[in-house]
Amino acid sequence: MLLVTGCGGAFGRVAVPGGAHGDLLPEGAPEATDPIPGAGLYGFARSAAIEYPGAEIRAVDIDPKDRPERIAAHLIAELCSPDEPVAVGYTNGTRNVPRTVPVPLPGGGRPPLPLSRDSVVLLTGGARGITARSALALADATGCHIELIGRTPPPDEVEDPALAHALDRVALRAALVHQGLRTPADIEAAASRVLAAREVRATLEALRRVAASVRYHAADVTDPKAVYAVVADVRARHGRLDGIVHGAGTIEDRLLCDKDPVSFARVFGTKVDGARHLADAAADHGDAPAPEFLVLFGSVAGVFGNRGQADYAAANDALDTLATTPAWSRRFPGRVLAVDWGPWAAEAGGMVTPELERMYANRGVPLIDPDGGTDAFLAELAHGTTGQVVLLAEQPGNGFGGRP
Known part of the structure; x- marks a missing residue:
């Protein structure tokens, strides 16, 4: 199962002075609006992956302005990487993985x-x-x-x-x-x-x-x-x-x-x-x-x-x-x-x-x-x-x- 959102590759989050609202999305990348497209899909995908451990489940956030052939390559790569995190994003070819610190x-x-x-x-x-x-x-x-x-x-x-x-x-x-x-x-x-x-x-x-x-x-x-x-x-x-x-x-x-x-x-x-x-x-x-x-x-x-x-x-x-x-x-x-x-x-x-x-x-x-x-x-x-x-x-x- 492949779930794809187009929030810029960093799940709609952009850099804000002081770090108040996340810092994943590079400057100049598209910014999500409200209602946020696909909001909640990453949590859904993580739960689905737990319930179906034998299935390939990925939630991938991409930059819709990226070249179609590169977007396709990113999606295929994720489906072919069974041990990778469920939720990932791509911006200008850079792969983003949310983590807790x-x-x-x-x-x-x-x-x-x-x-x-x-x-x-x-x-x-x-x-x-x-x-x-x-x-x-x-x-x-x-x-x-x-x-x-x-x-x-x-x-x-x-x-x-x-x-x-x-x-x-x-x-x-x-x-x-x-x-x-x-x-x-x-x-x-x-x-x-x-x-x-x-x-x-x-x-x-x-x-x-x-x-x-x-x-x-x-x-x-x-x-x-x-x-x-x-x-x-x-x-x-x-x-x-x-x-x-x-x-x-x-x-x-x-x-x-x-x-x-x-x-x-x-x-x-x-x-x-x-x-x-x-x-x-x-x-x-x-x-x-x-x-x-x-x-x-x-x-x-x-x-x-x-x-x-x-x-x-x-x-x-x-x-x-x-x-x-x-x-x-x-x-x-x-x-x-x-x-x-x-x-x-x-x-x-x-x-x-x-x-x-x-x-x-x-x-x-x-x-x-x-x-x-x-x-x-x-x-x-x-x-x-x-x-x-x-x-x-x-x-x-x-x-x-x-x-x-």
Whole structure:
């Protein structure tokens, strides 16, 4: 399988003074625009190569202005090189291969974030998981105003007394059966709603103790009108919006042979369409100051690929492309940053379940400690300059942070 894009041979990235948006594409090469042609194909190809180890799978980015015979020669060469990387690019005959380089995180105590108590930060992904922990870390460090977007409906202030004693999913199932639910699907769905509401309620309570103010918006980031409405409401109440963190995402893991196109679009759209809608809304700031930063939470699945996650890998690879493309940096005057997270410990409430945590342990893959993860995020936000960073748990021979 050969996937070809025409973003100039370096995946749409060009040199920017200070190294803020990648440095692969030589000066004078064509620059990609938004929407980026083929954004996400490299993550898709990496995952496909993992699922089909016997197949020749290549994603090759070329310069469409190059001579046709040279482009053809490059493509044939890649298909005839079974041990080469899955994703490569060619510019003026030069072969580019994206790589990660270990970089130690800056130390020295609490970092000087570009925020104050008067600042306003909007985070998508609801009041749950990694997004919630990041919101708490930002509020604790600066005392800023926190605005949250999530698909989970706002929970009632007080939980149903009949369920309050059921402290985990197993106990909840029994309580829900006692209330009359019978089918496994109904019981699991109801238990998930109760647990999600508990997490949202606990996060909001914790944020109220450290943030200048907290507000939760029930909205879908794939709906551009809903995103614009939330951003307009934030600016109407505060007169400003200083930062955005896009953590919303969904996973519906299936092998490629079992992927449903509608499911693929849902996974891809939550990340990519959500990012575009947020950037559009933030860029239209009128007389208000432009946000200082737009952070896109991604995953190492987009950088390395992952079995059963071709859709999720494609979505996160597309976020990396958007964050490191000058077309976006011009539309959004603040810093645009893609953070590709490694797996977090299950207690963080992210995408890693206790079952996956045990699998990672058996494979010797270290998991990100929740406190260490938020510390790394704040350090990168305060001191980083690149458009993309990979954050992995520290292990011998491998630093916590890495940059492509």
